[in-house]
Amino acid sequence: MILVDTDVLIEIFDKNSEKGDAALKKIEEIGEDITLSSLNLHEILFGLYKYKARGKIDKILLFDVVEFNKDDANLSAKLEIEAERKGKKASRFDSMIAAVAINRGLSLFTFNTSHFKVFKNLTLI
Numbered sequence: 001m002i003l004v005d006t007d008v009l010i011e012i013f014d015k016n017s018e019k020g021d022a023a024l025k026k027i028e029e030i031g032e033d034i035t036l037s038s039l040n041l042h043e044i045l046f047g048l049y050k051y052k053a054r055g056k057i058d059k060i061l062l063f064d065v066v067e068f069n070k071d072d073a074n075l076s077a078k079l080e081i082e083a084e085r086k087g088k089k090a091s092r093f094d095s096m097i098a099a100v101a102i103n104r105g106l107s108l109f110t111f112n113t114s115h116f117k118v119f120k121n122l123t124l125i
Helices: 005-011 018-030 038-050 054-060 069-086 090-102
Strands: 002-004 034-035 107-109
Touching: 002 005, 002 018, 002 090, 005 018, 005 038, 005 054, 018 107, 034 038, 034 090, 038 054, 038 090, 069 090, 090 107
Parallel strands: 002 034, 002 107
Antiparallel strands: none
16 A cells, blocks of 8 residues: 655646656556555645645545654654664654554655655655
């Protein structure tokens, strides 16, 4: 299963995005189901409400969602500290998303690979 990051979702939902079209094609080629984390769901819904794109909200709410839980909180704190010790700043949100993927054995599909390369045991698409 593939965990889709917010930046990929934004491109997919942009009807004029060649990048989004390519992302959909890649997902189809891989042939795995996709899911969102509750964190990504928050990010995308925030943007949709903010920019009054209400027509897309119902579509986003149809996606399968993996909840952020206490095991994810524990791992994300460790990931963030580990990155900091390596001298590489990792955002808290990215650490949390990485933890969700790692704990469930999911691949993360993101366009922001530089944000996530610092986390070992995370498979990026």
